[in-house]
Amino acid sequence: MRKSSKALLSVLLAVAALLCATVQVEAQIGQNLVINRFVSDPDNIETHVVISDVDGVGPNIKISIFNDEGRLVYERYETLSAFGKINYDPLTYLNAYQHGYNQSPKFIGTVRIESAGGNIAGQYWEMNRDLDKAYMNIAVPAADGKGYDKLVCQHFVSDKSVNSQIIVSNTEVSRPVTIDVKFYSDNGGLVGVEKRVIPANGVSSINPYKSLKGVQMTGTAYIVVVGAGKITGEYWQAVEREKYQVALPLEGVTKIR
Amino acid sequence: MARHRRFIAHSLRISLFLTLAIACVPVMAYAQFAFEGEGLPSRAGDQLVVNYFEADPDVYETHLVITDHEGTGSVVNVLLFDLDGRLVAEHAYFLPIFGKVNYNPAEDLGKNVFTGTIRIYADGGNVSAQYWQFYKNPEKTVFNTAIPASNALGAPALLCQHFVSSPDIRARLVLVNPASDSAVTVSVTFYLDRGKQLTRDKHTIPPNGMILLDPFVENEGLVRTGIAYCEVIGDGRITGEYWQASDAERYQVSLPMEAIPVRTKHW
Numbered sequence: 001m002r003k004s005s006k007a008l009l010s011v012l013l014a015v016a017a018l019l020c021a022t023v024q025v026e027a028q029i030g031q032n033l034v035i036n037r038f039v040s041d042p043d044n045i046e047t048h049v050v051i052s053d054v055d056g057v058g059p060n061i062k063i064s065i066f067n068d069e070g071r072l073v074y075e076r077y078e079t080l081s082a083f084g085k086i087n088y089d090p091l092t093y094l095n096a097y098q099h100g101y102n103q104s105p106k107f108i109g110t111v112r113i114e115s116a117g118g119n120i121a122g123q124y125w126e127m128n129r130d131l132d133k134a135y136m137n138i139a140v141p142a143a144d145g146k147g148y149d150k151l152v153c154q155h156f157v158s159d160k161s162v163n164s165q166i167i168v169s170n171t172e173v174s175r176p177v178t179i180d181v182k183f184y185s186d187n188g189g190l191v192g193v194e195k196r197v198i199p200a201n202g203v204s205s206i207n208p209y210k211s212l213k214g215v216q217m218t219g220t221a222y223i224v225v226v227g228a229g230k231i232t233g234e235y236w237q238a239v240e241r242e243k244y245q246v247a248l249p250l251e252g253v254t255k256i257r
Numbered sequence: 258m259a260r261h262r263r264f265i266a267h268s269l270r271i272s273l274f275l276t277l278a279i280a281c282v283p284v285m286a287y288a289q290f291a292f293e294g295e296g297l298p299s300r301a302g303d304q305l306v307v308n309y310f311e312a313d314p315d316v317y318e319t320h321l322v323i324t325d326h327e328g329t330g331s332v333v334n335v336l337l338f339d340l341d342g343r344l345v346a347e348h349a350y351f352l353p354i355f356g357k358v359n360y361n362p363a364e365d366l367g368k369n370v371f372t373g374t375i376r377i378y379a380d381g382g383n384v385s386a387q388y389w390q391f392y393k394n395p396e397k398t399v400f401n402t403a404i405p406a407s408n409a410l411g412a413p414a415l416l417c418q419h420f421v422s423s424p425d426i427r428a429r430l431v432l433v434n435p436a437s438d439s440a441v442t443v444s445v446t447f448y449l450d451r452g453k454q455l456t457r458d459k460h461t462i463p464p465n466g467m468i469l470l471d472p473f474v475e476n477e478g479l480v481r482t483g484i485a486y487c488e489v490i491g492d493g494r495i496t497g498e499y500w501q502a503s504d505a506e507r508y509q510v511s512l513p514m515e516a517i518p519v520r521t522k523h524w
Contacts, residue, residue, distance in 0.1 A: 028515045029416070052418045052484050053452070054517045084452030085418065085484050121515045123418050127508075135399035137508035139501075141418075141515070152301075154324040154357065154387050154405075188325075188356035220324055220357055237403075244391075244401035251300050251385045251405065255327050 028121065029054050032145025035111035035124040036169045036203060036234045038065060040073075042091045042105055044133070048125035051078075051113055052085040059117025065090060067109040070170070070202035080120070110169050110203040112145065135243040140234055147171035147230025148252030153221035156183070157237060158208040160216070166206040166250075168223055168233040170198040177229030181206050182222045191215060198231070223250065300513075301326065301385040304409035307375035308467065308498045309431045309511075310337070310388065312363035316397075320389040321375065322359045325352040329382030337362060339373040342434070342466035352384065374433050374467045377406065400502055400509040409435040411494030412516035417485040420447070421501060422472040424480070430470040430514075431498040432487055434462035441493030443468075446486045447476055455483065459490065488520065 039045050051061060058080050065074040074094055078086055094105065113122055122142030128134055147169075157164050170177045176199050183192045194211040198204045208221065225231055232252070238245035311317055323333050330352060337346040346365035350358045362375060377386055386406035392398050411433075421428050434441045440463050447455040455476050462468050472485070489495055502509035 028513075029517055050419045052416060054416060054515075056452075056520065058452075081450075081452035083448055083454075083484070083486075085450055087419065087450060087482070119518070121416055121418050121517070123512060125419075125510070131507065134507045137506070137510065139510035139512055141512055152324060152326045152385055154326075154385055155322045155359065155389075184355060186353070186356055186359065188328075188353045218359070220326075220355070222326070242395070242398050242401075244398045246389070246401060246403040248387060248403050248405060249300075251326070253301055253326055253383075253385070255383075 028141060028144060029119045030144050030146065031115040031119060033113040033120060033122040033142040034145045034169050034171055034232050035122060035142050036232055037167045037236070038109050038111045038124065039126060040091060040094060040105060040107050040109065044129055046127045046129055047089055047091060048087055048127070049090060049111060050085055050087045050123040050125065051080065052121045053080040053083055053118065054121055055118030056083045057118035058082040059115045059120065061116065061120060062114045063090070064112045065109055066112065066201045067107045068203050070199040073107070073109060110201070112201065113142065136238060136245045138245055138247040140247045141249055143232035143249060145171055147232050149225040149230060150253050151223040151231060151233050151250040152253055153223065153233070153235045153250050156208045156219060156221050156235060158212045158215055158217050160209060161241060162237060162239050164208055164235070164237040166208065166221055166223070166233065166235055167203060168196070168198060168206070168231050169203045170200060171230045171232055172200050174200050175229065176200055177231060178226040179231060180224045180226055181211065182224070183208060183212055183219055184222070185217060185219045191217065191219065300405050300408055301383050302408040302410065303379045303383055305377040305384065305386050305406040306409045306433055306435050306496045307377070307386065307388040307406045308433045308496055309500065310362065310373055310375050311390065312366045312369065312371040314363060314368055316393060317363065318391045318393055319361050319363050320359055320391070321362045322357055322387040322389065323350070323352065323377060324357040324385050325355055325382065326385055327382040328355045330354040331379040331381035331384055333384060334378040335362065336376040336378070337365065337373055338376065338465040339371065340467050342463040345371065345373060374465070376409065376465065399507040402509050402511045404498060404511040405513060407496035407513060409496065411435045411496045413489045413494055414517045414519050415487040415495060415497045415514040416517045417487065417497070417499045417514050420472040420483055420485050420499065422476045422479055422481050422483070424473060425503065425505060427502040427504070428472050429500050430472065430485060430487065431467060431500065432460070432462060432470070433467045433496045434464060434493065435496055436493060437464050439464055439493065441495060442490040443495055444488050444490055445470060445475065446488070447472065447483055448485070449481060449483045455479065455481070462495070486520070487514065
């Protein structure tokens, strides 16, 4: 009797383990997040990094800012309130900081956020101080730091008057990643390919108009990792004449051409 | 003899536990695979939702971009529903293999002014989609915005990471019920930045319908910023977005809400 009850207990433990294992967190949140593009320009731009506690555990988090070559510029530890968030401008701290930042406060880089506890979610808001440039204000969600090996940029514009950028971050912390950016027309025809190497923790911006040597078109771009590595990305499009800017996350997919 | 039996029983127990544990491993791997970037992506699928769509031929030029990233040449059916979930228009497209369609869904509505939601059903493979909302008036282009479509699988809980409750800010939480056969009840809880709870209200979303919540109204005129949890009560799933615009500062942003694990509920 005692044996059978012990066996039953073992079965129940295994079933509980199975149930716990299958309750997994969906994408867009996690313990590692990437803000693909971060602009440091204290005179003109006010940035906001928003990090929220998803699980209500109030985790400790580490916020690291790297320049586009993957060099660490800034590092800070924070603690989130349970079910709360932090919303702050890293530039207020960068002014007093670090790794040569005082000599070069203007740079474009990328932000990594690591949680030591539960899951977190993040956003990046970029607000222009000059009201005439407020049309450039944008907000984008942070990407899952685990990254993908294939990304789809659903819509790009290659045009001289449109400032469009495909922004790709290397989520690997210790090795560069090689990517192929393949540009296709709206009808699915291959128009051009560009190969890039992104350093560890780095970020690369690809301007379709430059990559396509001045071809004027719209289309779809596929970004594929060559060999090993993981990436995340965004697409930014701004037109000064029409006074707008939009920013969209690139879709991570498993199956593309 | 008794010792031998005990040994056999103990061995059987251990092997049963190990067998079950091993059986669990592929399930764990699959679950992680499915949700953590390499498996089912959150924004691509064979059923998508554009949560918020506005048609006004005098004001907007809207674009719905649907991409066949798998190269299956899917047929996509695009259905427009109003806030109450009534079907208003539908259209079918053949996607070029590895290509896309980029069209103005308002064309199906003629001159009608309309606010609603768009459903995309792809037959043949997974697709991804975006919604671009452009203003025709050059003075209003500062409010142009674009947002990715949500996977219609939805989630039982969504997180709005940042809301502004202020009379000067046009902010709205957009919540959609992707189910076509049953209404869903959603509890929306607003918290201050430090996690202190503000208000919690329940809302019912009809099948294929949508609700718009203004944080300033929901929080009875309190001027604050914070975080909002949108959680389904009972069965059902939702998708959602957050839009924020300032006429004084002349900008508009739109962000998808994040799918999050279900919390322990005490209501």
